[in-house]
Amino acid sequence: xxxxxxxxxxxxxxxxxxGVVERRSTHQILGHALLTAKEDNFQVTxxxxxxxxxxxxNARIEKPGSVSMNxxxxxxxxxxxxxxxxxxxxxxxxxxxxxxxxxxxxLMGAPMEEFPPVPPFEGSSGISVTAGGLQRMIExxxxxxxxxxxxxxxxxxxxxxxxxxxxxxRIRMVATDGNRLCYSEIPFDGEFGMGEQMLLPRKVLVECxxxxxxxxxxxxxxxxxxxxxxxxxxxxxxxxxxxxxFPPYRNVMPxxxxxxxxxxxxxxQEGLIRVALEAQDRANTIKMEFSEAEVLVSARSVDxxxxxxxxxxxxxxxxxxxxFNVKFFLDVLQCLRDDKLILELGEPLAPCIVKVEGRDxxxxxxxxxxxx
Amino acid sequence: xxxxxxxxxxxxxxxxxxGVVERRSTHQILGHALLTAKEDNFQVTxxxxxxxxxxxxNARIEKPGSVSMNxxxxxxxxxxxxxxxxxxxxxxxxxxxxxxxxxxxxLMGAPMEEFPPVPPFEGSSGISVTAGGLQRMIExxxxxxxxxxxxxxxxxxxxxxxxxxxxxxRIRMVATDGNRLCYSEIPFDGEFGMGEQMLLPRKVLVECxxxxxxxxxxxxxxxxxxxxxxxxxxxxxxxxxxxxxFPPYRNVMPxxxxxxxxxxxxxxQEGLIRVALEAQDRANTIKMEFSEAEVLVSARSVDxxxxxxxxxxxxxxxxxxxxFNVKFFLDVLQCLRDDKLILELGEPLAPCIVKVEGRDxxxxxxxxxxxx
Numbered sequence: 001x002x003x004x005x006x007x008x009x010x011x012x013x014x015x016x017x018x019g020v021v022e023r024r025s026t027h028q029i030l031g032h033a034l035l036t037a038k039e040d041n042f043q044v045t046x047x048x049x050x051x052x053x054x055x056x057x058n059a060r061i062e063k064p065g066s067v068s069m070n071x072x073x074x075x076x077x078x079x080x081x082x083x084x085x086x087x088x089x090x091x092x093x094x095x096x097x098x099x100x101x102x103x104x105x106x107l108m109g110a111p112m113e114e115f116p117p118v119p120p121f122e123g124s125s126g127i128s129v130t131a132g133g134l135q136r137m138i139e140x141x142x143x144x145x146x147x148x149x150x151x152x153x154x155x156x157x158x159x160x161x162x163x164x165x166x167x168x169x170r171i172r173m174v175a176t177d178g179n180r181l182c183y184s185e186i187p188f189d190g191e192f193g194m195g196e197q198m199l200l201p202r203k204v205l206v207e208c209x210x211x212x213x214x215x216x217x218x219x220x221x222x223x224x225x226x227x228x229x230x231x232x233x234x235x236x237x238x239x240x241x242x243x244x245x246f247p248p249y250r251n252v253m254p255x256x257x258x259x260x261x262x263x264x265x266x267x268x269q270e271g272l273i274r275v276a277l278e279a280q281d282r283a284n285t286i287k288m289e290f291s292e293a294e295v296l297v298s299a300r301s302v303d304x305x306x307x308x309x310x311x312x313x314x315x316x317x318x319x320x321x322x323x324f325n326v327k328f329f330l331d332v333l334q335c336l337r338d339d340k341l342i343l344e345l346g347e348p349l350a351p352c353i354v355k356v357e358g359r360d361x362x363x364x365x366x367x368x369x370x371x372x
Numbered sequence: 373x374x375x376x377x378x379x380x381x382x383x384x385x386x387x388x389x390x391g392v393v394e395r396r397s398t399h400q401i402l403g404h405a406l407l408t409a410k411e412d413n414f415q416v417t418x419x420x421x422x423x424x425x426x427x428x429x430n431a432r433i434e435k436p437g438s439v440s441m442n443x444x445x446x447x448x449x450x451x452x453x454x455x456x457x458x459x460x461x462x463x464x465x466x467x468x469x470x471x472x473x474x475x476x477x478x479l480m481g482a483p484m485e486e487f488p489p490v491p492p493f494e495g496s497s498g499i500s501v502t503a504g505g506l507q508r509m510i511e512x513x514x515x516x517x518x519x520x521x522x523x524x525x526x527x528x529x530x531x532x533x534x535x536x537x538x539x540x541x542r543i544r545m546v547a548t549d550g551n552r553l554c555y556s557e558i559p560f561d562g563e564f565g566m567g568e569q570m571l572l573p574r575k576v577l578v579e580c581x582x583x584x585x586x587x588x589x590x591x592x593x594x595x596x597x598x599x600x601x602x603x604x605x606x607x608x609x610x611x612x613x614x615x616x617x618f619p620p621y622r623n624v625m626p627x628x629x630x631x632x633x634x635x636x637x638x639x640x641q642e643g644l645i646r647v648a649l650e651a652q653d654r655a656n657t658i659k660m661e662f663s664e665a666e667v668l669v670s671a672r673s674v675d676x677x678x679x680x681x682x683x684x685x686x687x688x689x690x691x692x693x694x695x696f697n698v699k700f701f702l703d704v705l706q707c708l709r710d711d712k713l714i715l716e717l718g719e720p721l722a723p724c725i726v727k728v729e730g731r732d733x734x735x736x737x738x739x740x741x742x743x744x
Contacts, residue, residue, distance in 0.1 A: 073649070073676050080646050095677070103646045107677035274452050274475045277445070304445050305467070305479035 001065030002089040003037045005057065007081045007100065010088075013057045014075040016235065017046035019207050020053050021071040033071035034115045035088070035096075037061045046071060047116050051204050054118070056234035062089070066112035067096055074098075077105055121229055121238055123222035125193025127171065131232060132215025133186035137173050138205045140184035140362050143331040144175040145202045154178065156199025156242040158249075161192040170361065173200075174249055180328045181249055185361040194223045198241040204230065211235045253365060254351060257344040259317030261290060262357065265341050269333040271309040275299045276326045278307040285369050286326040290345065291319040299326070313343075322348050323369040329354075332364045373437030374461040375409045377429065379453045379472065382460075385429045386447040388607065389418035391579050392425050393443040405443035406487040407460070407468075409433045418443060419488050423576050426490070428606035434461070438484035439468055446470075449477055493601055493610055495594035497565025499543060503604060504587025505558035509545050510577045512556035512734050515703040516547040517574045526550065528571025528614040530621075533564040542733065545572075546621055552700045553621055557733040566595045570613040576602065583607045625737055626723060629716040631689030633662060634729065637713050641705040643681040647671045648698045650679040657741050658698040662717065663691040671698070685715075694720050695741040701726075704736045 005013075014033070022030040025048075034045040042059035045052065067090045077098060078086075087099040094109040141157060149155050158174040162185060170185040171192060211232045212219070220231040230237040272286070279286050279299035289296040292315055298308035322345065332354055333341075340357035348371075354364040377385075386405070394402040397420075406417040414431035417424065439462045449470060450458075459471040466481040513529060521527050530546040534557060542557040543564060566572075583604045584591070592603040602609040644658070651658050651671035661668040664687055670680035694717070704726055705713075712729035720743075726736040 070676060076649055077646075077679075080642075080649070082642075102643065102682050103679070104681065105650070105677060105679045108675075270452075270454075271474065274449075277448055277452070278477070303480075304442060305477060307449075307475070307477045309476065310474050 001035065001037045001067055001096075002063035002087075003042055003059045003061045004085045004087050005042055005059040007078065007083055007086050009057050009059070010078045010081075010086055011075075013042070013044045013055060014071065014078050016055050016211065017044055017053055017071060018075060019210065020046040020048060020051055020203075022048045023072055029068065029110060029114050029116065031070055031072060032068045032110060032115060033074070034066060034068045034112060036066040036112075037064045039064060045115070045118065047118070048203075049116055050201065050240050051207065052118050052238040053207060054236045054238075060085075065090060067094055067109040068112055068115040069096055069107060069109045074107065077107070119227070119238060119240075121222075121224050121227055123224050123229065125191045126220060126222040127188040127190040127192050129171065129186055129188045129219050129221065130215065131212040131217040131219050134219050135209060135212040135215065137171075137184040137186050138209050138212075139335045141173045141175040141182050142202065142205050142209075143335065144177055144180055144182050145205075146177045147202065151177070153199075153244040153246055156201050156244065157205060158199055158246040159192075159194050174246070176247070176249060176365075179325065179367045180331075181252065181365040182332070183249075183363055192223075194228070195226065195241065197243065197245045198226065199244050199246060200228065201239055201242050204228075204237055204239040208232065208237055252351060253363075254344075254346055254353065257346050257353065259290065259315070259320060259345040261295060261316075261343040261345070262314040263295070263311060263341050263343065265333055265336060265339060268311055268341065269330070271297055271311040272326055272329055272333065275307045275309050276330065278304060279326050283369075284325045284327045285323055285371075287321065287323055287371060289319070289321050290315055290317075317345070320345065320348060321371065322352070323371040324352070324366060325369060328366045332366070336362075373407065373409045373439055373468075374434035374459075375414055375431045376434070376457045376459050377414055377431040379450065379455055379458050381429050381431070382450045382453075382458055383447075385414070385416045385427060386443065386450050388427050388583065389416055389425055389443060390447060391582065392418040392420060392423055392575075394420045395444055401440065401482060401486050401488065403442055403444060404440040404482060404487060405446070406438060406440050406484060408438040408484075409436045411436060417487070417490065419490070420575075421488055422573065422612045423579065424490050424610040425579060426608045426610075437462060439466055440482040440484055440487040441468055441479060446479065449479070491599070491610060491612075493594075493596050493599055495596045495601065497563045498592060498594040499560040499562040499564050501543065501558055501560045501591050501593065502587065503584040503589040503591050506591050507581060507584040507587065509543075509556040509558050510581050510584075511707045513545045513547040513554050514574065514577050514581075515707065516549055516552055516554050517577075518549045519574065523549070525571075525616040525618055528573050528616065529577060530571055530618040531564075531566050546618070548619065548621060548737075551697065551739045552703075553624065553737040554704070555621075555735055564595075566600070567598065567613065569615065569617045570598065571616050571618060572600065573611055573614050576600075576609055576611040580604065580609055624723060625735075626716075626718055626725065629718050629725065631662065631687070631692060631717040633667060633688075633715040633717065634686040635667070635683060635713050635715065637705055637708060637711060640683055640713065641702070643669055643683040644698055644701055644705065647679045647681050648702065650676060651698050655741075656697045656699045657695055657743075659693065659695055659743060661691070661693045662687055662689075689717070692717065692720060693743065694724070695743040696724070696738060697741060700738045704738070708734075 036043040081100040098105040174183040278301040294310045300306040342355045344353040408415040453472040470477040546555040650673040658671045666682045672678040714727045716725040
C-alpha cells in the first residue's frame with residue numbers, strides 16, 4: 001500500500017469511524033481500522049462486528065493494498081500533522097510509514113487478514129430518502145430508544161410503511177422505552193421490505209447521523225435478511241438488525257382527548273429547564289396545573305427547595321393537574337425546531353400526546369406520573 | 373435580607389466563587405456561599421477554611437442581612453433565570469426567595485451563624501502590582517507546583533524580592549516539583565515582607581487568576597502572620613500560607629553552559645506535540661539530538677511505533693544527545709507568548725535552562741532523563 005492523501009481528508013476519514021471502533025474491547029483488532037488503497041480511491045473500514053462502516057476518500061494511489069491500524073491512535077497522529085499531502089505506505093511486518101515533512105512516523109499495523117471480514121449482504125428491497133429527512137426522523141425518535149441493550153423488543157427503532165404510492169407513501173420510525181413513545185415520518189421512493197420483528201439498532205442511527213451533512217443528498221437504504229445497508233454519499237453502513245417484537249404501540253395512543261393546550265415551544269422549554277432544577281432528586285417529577293390561560297409548572301426538591309413557573313397557553317377543556325417526568329418533555333422540546341406545540345390531554349393518568357402545529361408527520365406520547 | 377440584582381451580575385458573582393467551595397466535603401456548609409446585603413453592596417463569601425474569597429457586587433439593597441446558600445445549586449438556578457432584575461429575599465427558617473418573573477424559587481438556606489467565620493487578619497507589609505503582571509507571573513510558574521499536597525516544601529509558590537528600589541525591585545515567584553523549576557518576576561511598589569519558610573498555596577493562584585481580567589488594574593497583596601490577602605478590584609482573597617522550607621533552588625541552576633540553541637517557540641511546540649504522541653507509554657520520554665542546524669526530536673512507543681521530527685535551530689557548541697520528559701517542555705511552551713527561546717545546555721545529564729530572547733524576568737530549568 002502506498003498513497004498520498006491531503007491531511008484534512010485523512011482527518012475526516014478517521015474522524016468518521018471513531019464512534020464505530022471498540023476502544024475497550026478485549027479484541028484489540030476491534031480498535032483498528034482497515035485502510036485499503038484501491039485503484040482509484042482510499043477506503044477506511046471499521047467494525048464492532050454488528051455494525052460495519054466503509055468510507056471512501058480522495059487520494060492518489062501509488063500502489064494498492066491493505067493494512068489494519070489502531071484507529072484512535074492514528075486519528076491523534078493525523079490531527080497534528082502539517083497541512084498538505086501525507087504520504088502513507090506499508091513496510092514489512094505491517095509497519096506503516098506516515099510521512100508529512102517535517103513529521104515522520106513509523107507505526108505498527110496488523111495484517112489485513114486479522115481484521116474481521118465485512119459480512120456478506122444480499123439486499124431484497126430498498127428505499128431512497130433525503131439526507132435531511134433521515135436526519136430529522138432520527139433526531140425526533142432516537143432519544144426514546146433505551147440505551148440498555150437488555151430491553152427486548154424496545155432496543156432499536158421500529159420502521160413501518162404508512163400510506164401508499166397513491167396517497168403518498170411514508171416511512172415511519174417509532175421508538176419507545178415503555179414510558180414515552182415517539183414516531184416521525186418521511187416520504188420515500190422504492191419498495192419498503194424490512195423484515196417483521198426486526199429493529200434498527202441505536203448505534204447505526206447515531207453513526208449515520210454524523211454523515212448526514214448535505215440535506216439534499218440521497219440516502220439509499222437496502223433491506224436484507226436480518227441486516228440492512230445505508231449508503232450516504234461515499235459512506236456505506238452495514239448493520240445487523242436487532243431481533244425483537246416491537247409492542248403494538250397504537251394501543252397506547254388515545255384516540256380521543258378531552259383537553260387541548262397550545263404552547264410556544266421555546267417558552268415552554270425555558271420554563272421546564274428552570275423548574276427541572278428542583279426536580280432532580282425526585283426522579284425528575286414535576287407538576288403541571290392546566291387552567292384557562294396558563295399551565296403552572298412546579299417542582300419541590302428534598303435538598304434545595306421549590307420552583308414554580310407559569311407558562312402561557314391557549315387551553316380548551318376542564319382545568320386539570322398532572323405529574324410528569326420533566327426529562328421526557330425536555331427531550332421532545334430539544335429535538336424540535338417548530339414554533340408551536342399542541343398537547344392533547346385526558347384524565348390525570350392518561351398519556352399526554354404532543355403534536356406539532358401544522359405537521360402530521362411527527363407525534364410524541366408521554367406517560368404521566370401519579371402525584372402524591 | 374432583601375435586594376434586587378441584575379441576573380448577569382448575579383451569575384458573575386456566583387461563577388467567581390465556584391472554584392473555592394468544597395462540593396465533596398462532608399461539611400455541607402463548605403459547599404455554601406454566604407450572601408450578605410450590606411448598606412450599599414452585595415457580598416458573596418466562600419471558603420474552604422484555608423482560602424476565603426469575598427466579592428462585592430452592585431445591587432439595590434432593600435434590607436441588609438445575611439444568609440448562607442448552596443453555592444453550586446444557586447449558580448445553576450441563576451444561570452437559567454430570565455434577563456433583568458432578580459429579587460432575592462430571606463424568609464423564616466433561612467428560606468430564600470429568588471423571584472425573577474415568570475421564574476420563582478423558594479430555596480433552603482442556612483443561618484449565617486453556621487457559615488465559617490472569616491479568619492482575622494492583620495497585615496504587616498504589602499506590595500502593589502498590576503493585574504497583567506501578576507497574571508503573567510502565575511501562568512509562567514503555576515504548572516510546576518505539585519498538585520500532590522504531601523510534597524513538603526514544594527507544594528506552593530515561593531516568593532522573594534530581587535533587586536532593590538535603586539536598580540528596580542521585583543518580586544520573583546519560584547515553583548518546582550523536583551524535576552523542573554521555573555521562576556518569573558514582575559516589578560512592584562511597596563514593601564515585600566512575606567515570612568520565611570512560607571509558600572503561597574496553588575489554589576489561591578488558580579482562583580486569583582480568574583479575577584485578573586483588566587491587565588492595567590492594581591492588585592494589592594498584604595502579608596501577615598502565616599497568611600496573606602490579595603485584593604483585586606472588588607474581590608478579596610484571604611489565604612493561609614503553606615508552611616515549608618523551599619529548597620535552595622539557586623544551587624541547581626548551572627552558572628555556565630557549553631551549548632546554546634535558539635529556536636522558534638511555535639515550531640518547537642508543534643514538533644514536540646507530534647512526537648509526544650509516541651512517548652506516552654514510556655513516561656513521556658523523548659530524545660533530542662542537537663546538531664549544527666537542527667534538533668532531531670524522536671520517541672518510540674511500545675504500543676504504537678515511533679516518531680521523529682527535525683526542528684530548525686541556531687546552535688553553538690558540540691553536537692549532543694539528551695533525553696527529556698516532553699511534558700515539561702510543553703508546559704513551558706504553552707505558557708509563553710514570545711517568539712524565540714534560548715536553550716542553554718551542558719553535558720547530557722546536566723539541567724537544560726530555557727530562557728526567552730530579550731527577557732531577563734523569566735527562566736525555566738528542565739532536568740534531563742538518562743537515555744538507555
